[in-house]
Amino acid sequence: METLLLGPNARPLSPPAFDREPDPQASGSRAFIEANTLAVDLQELRHQHTIPVFVKDNEPLISQADFIDVTQEAMQEVFRGEQILLPQVRVSHPIKGRIPEAKHKPATQLEDWERTLYYERMMFCVEVPTLFDTIEGNRLTLQVGGVKAYNLDNLYHRKGAAEHFKLFVGFQNTVCTNLCVRTDGYRSDVRVSSLEQLRVAVYNLLQTYDQHRHLTQLQQLGNYALTEAQFALLIGRCRLYQFLPAAEKKNIPPLLYGDQQLAAVCRDYYRDQSFCRDKERQINLWRLYNLFTGANKSTYIDQFLDRTLNALEFAGHVQESVGGGPTSWYLT
Template structure:
């Protein structure tokens, strides 16, 4: 069966007339919001230099994902994509080639963005963890820098795609490895849609929700949390051999500093009166700090936030110790 037949467009139920997937930013660092209209109508599409063939554009990626989501969840409310972009590539029209930049008129400027992230929210599929509403969310990341645009079209292009939940208290994304493909390769839209479909249909929301709920069953004392923060700052300076024996932590110093700050200051996920903090709150401090990641590392770090927190759960369950807590 051809893909176009499999994914026959379905009517989309949209909240209000035009409600975007999140009112607050899901990623902040070095990004700016962009409407789908701007992406489709005001941005150039890069090409392969040697044959002038177009890449799978940002709008192709978003619309392909949206079409798959419409097919799989055709009876659910599906909100419009929320889009963030970074790394603008600017140009100008030929008639403006000799103008100083400050004198360029709007119609003489051209632009596209090298990197893009988007999310599509399905608010009718949701659950609750510790009073926090979690809505099912699908999205992806595209960076043209990962593709060899100086060659001919024909090789694979690279994408990152996820399905997970968004915490509506803070718009933090809850992404884990079973709902994430960090190096999805495709050389046409049909291949891209097939692989997005495979990810979505293989995803088991119940398993992720149980894992997130389980974080509420464990807490760190103030001393344990302080030790975790201190060891996290030491981690990046460990000898390679020692680091390989430990759970991966892909967060940098500035983000660890944010976790430490928000342990005291975050309105929703700060410490308890006795200094203890649940691993659910700890996890959300990490996913909150992850919003300061660049688009390239955003989803990978989101997955690492869960894996790292879950490694602490396993240490507490087994009582065998953990370098980050000892």
């Protein structure tokens, strides 16, 4: 097993022995999220997209490009000496406009320089390929990133009002580009009013994230498996969960996946080349977890990280039940 871990005091799970790879430029070669997103590069984000402002004083919000920049700065400090790639950026929900001089033109006749554009939602990942581990033959590399969604901000305030960000650090399975995130590597509602506060929030997350514990949790999933009958029962219960009365849901671990994602899990149980059932028609929980994170790539940006985290928590709940703990409602 190959392992490199983070931080000056981290101790590897086993002695690292590998050759460092050539320095590629961009993080990942395939999309970590699909849904309705588009790929853009950082230069386009910085120079071609307008920035929303606070209505009362016309002062700009923190731009998506600046968010990426401060994240990279914090990474350079925390992961000093490691290889850090360029960010992979995905955007959705375009907000289009035009300059005043073109206000009477039909949309089909607008020149490029007469159009304005920014995307309401943006998510990015930055890969650190020299920090990695291997689980069941799948190489996992460290990823840091975040979400900036302007629809979460109140634009009718003055500059200084809290702005909302989501931050994460975890691993990406390079076999399928699925993201693996656990609780201590995710901040779902970071509220700041300046770039400096945002930089501190990123730095604190990177410092407190326990990558050793995260990797151990992921490795243990491979030690537990479901039979085909158990898998069928689990999926049936997952579908029922969505329609349970609210009072009954309170006593059941939540599941954030809907019918579309569950259908993808069922399909890939038979068809996925990397994570389908084995010859005995069983599926271990590492594979099941990756079926859920793979199905999550059809989720929109605003829900993506919450479902990513929920996949690990759900797999952990199933593991506890299969391993002799309290019986899970999903398996009864």
